[in-house]
Amino acid sequence: MSSTFTVRPLGPSLGAEVLDLDPASLVLPETLAELEAALVKHEAIVMSVPGLRPEQHLAIARYFGEPEVHTFYPNLGNGFEQITVIDSRQGDRADMWHHDESFLPSPPIVTMTHAQILPPCGGDTCWISMTTAYDRLSARMKLYLEGLGAWHDMNAPMTAALRQNVVTHGRYVEVIEMNRRHLHPLVIEHPVSGRKALYLSPTYTTHIDGLAGPESDAILSYLHAHCQHVHFGFRHRWRVGDMLLWDNRSVLHNAILDYQPHQRRMHRTSVFARGASRA
Numbered sequence: 268m269s270s271t272f273t274v275r276p277l278g279p280s281l282g283a284e285v286l287d288l289d290p291a292s293l294v295l296p297e298t299l300a301e302l303e304a305a306l307v308k309h310e311a312i313v314m315s316v317p318g319l320r321p322e323q324h325l326a327i328a329r330y331f332g333e334p335e336v337h338t339f340y341p342n343l344g345n346g347f348e349q350i351t352v353i354d355s356r357q358g359d360r361a362d363m364w365h366h367d368e369s370f371l372p373s374p375p376i377v378t379m380t381h382a383q384i385l386p387p388c389g390g391d392t393c394w395i396s397m398t399t400a401y402d403r404l405s406a407r408m409k410l411y412l413e414g415l416g417a418w419h420d421m422n423a424p425m426t427a428a429l430r431q432n433v434v435t436h437g438r439y440v441e442v443i444e445m446n447r448r449h450l451h452p453l454v455i456e457h458p459v460s461g462r463k464a465l466y467l468s469p470t471y472t473t474h475i476d477g478l479a480g481p482e483s484d485a486i487l488s489y490l491h492a493h494c495q496h497v498h499f500g501f502r503h504r505w506r507v508g509d510m511l512l513w514d515n516r517s518v519l520h521n522a523i524l525d526y527q528p529h530q531r532r533m534h535r536t537s538v539f540a541r542g543a544s545r546a
Contacts, residue, residue, distance in 0.1 A: 271298045274305050274312070281396040281518060282501030283309035290318060294326040302512070303331070306377070307459050310514045311394045311501060317508025319381055321347045324510075324536060331377045332538040339438075343534070353380075353533040355526075358433060362524035364395065364491075365470035367515050369419040370447040373543030378520075379512040379536050382505045386529030392511070393502045395519040397464040400494045401454065404465075412453050412465075415478075417487070419471040420448040450476055453490075457517055464517045465490060494519065 272288040283305060292298045293316065305312050316323075321343055328334040334349035336342065340359065343350045353359045368374045380392075401409070422443055429439045453475065455466045469491045475483040503511060513520060515537070 271295075271301055272314075274309070276309065277313075277503075278501030279498050280399040280501070281310040281394060281499075282503070283312050285312055285314035288314055288316075290316060293319075294323055294330075296330075299327065299330040302327075306512055306514055307457075310396055310398070310518050311503075311511060312513075313503060313509055313511045315506065315508055316381070316510050319508070319510060321350055321534075324350055324379070324381060324534065327510075327512075328377075328379060328536040328538050332540050333543075335375060335537045335539060337537070349536055351535045351537075353535050354384075355524075355529075355531040360433070360524055361520075361522040363424065363468075363470040364494075364519045364521045365424075365468045366466070366519060367537050369451065369466070369468060369471045370421045370449055372449050373540060375515045375537035376540050377512060377538045378515050379510060379538075381534040382507050382509045383534055384530050384532035385505050385507055386526035386531055389523065389526035389529075390531045391502050391504050391523050391525075393500055393521045393523065394513060395494050396499050396501075396517065397466065397494065397519060398457065398460075398462040398517050399499045400496070401463050401465045403496070403499070404493070409454075411486075415453045416450045416476045417453050417467055418448055418450050418473045418476060419468075420473045421445070421471065422448070423473060424470050448473075455516065457514075460517075462517070465494065466516075467491075468519055 271292055273286045275284045275286055277284055325334060336348045337351045340351045342348045342352060366374060367378050425439055425442045428434045451466055453467060454463055456463050467490060472487060475486060
């Protein structure tokens with residue numbers, strides 16, 4: 268199969284730009300298969316598609332799996348309920364390191380965001396390659412982490428949001444009562460590439476199962492600091508019309524909140540593996 272576009276790496280460990288893409292071929296099976304291969308290899312890929320229509324956005328998402336209708340973010344509606352609207356004017360923010368919805372039994376496998384309105388400066392998003400972070404651990408640390416699991420809980424960021432007056436107390440109680448928490452291995456294996464990756468975040472990961480509190484805190488603190496190494500990361504400066512796809516299984520991301528009072532509006536879709544449990 269001949270290539271339908273070229274790929275230019277953007278970061279030392281992850282991130283690549285899709286170039287020479289014919290918009291008319293975007294949702295063809297062969298193009299989507301190549302995009303998937305590029306995503307697995309580079310973990311986050313960006314393409315400039317300012318004319319992308321909602322139906323095309325959803326077609327890309329459905330290629331990867333089952334698009335999510337988000338629990339509380341607004342969406343485009345009218346057949347496009349799976350396209351979430353993330354708007355800073357509504358108080359929406361994601362300025363913390365996290366895997367999307369890692370508190371679920373089977374979190375989304377891919378997330379894709381299309382830039383609609385951007386501030387005049389700022390508003391970049393950063394990613395960390397958790398496969399590279401794992402690779403750079405010592406052999407002794409890898410052995411120590413083998414078989415350990417950590418709890419991911421939505422309560423911690425909701426408590427922080429309540430303290431910062433980002434959410435109402437009613438919304439806070441509603442989310443807490445959902446009891447959204449799950450135990451995941453600290454080291455996972457990517458189902459396509461076979462690479463091992465650390466699976467944790469300072470946002471949702473509360474503690475390592477079975478360890479004493481001080482030991483769990485010390486190990487998590489070390490791992491969070493280790494993952495911040497500059498060579499593991501990629502930072503994207505958005506342009507209107509950029510569509511960025513990232514592999515939620517193998518990267519953390521952080522949308523930097525440095526642009527207020529200007530507006531930042533994105534259309535986002537998270538995709539679950541087909542048949543995955545979301546309870």
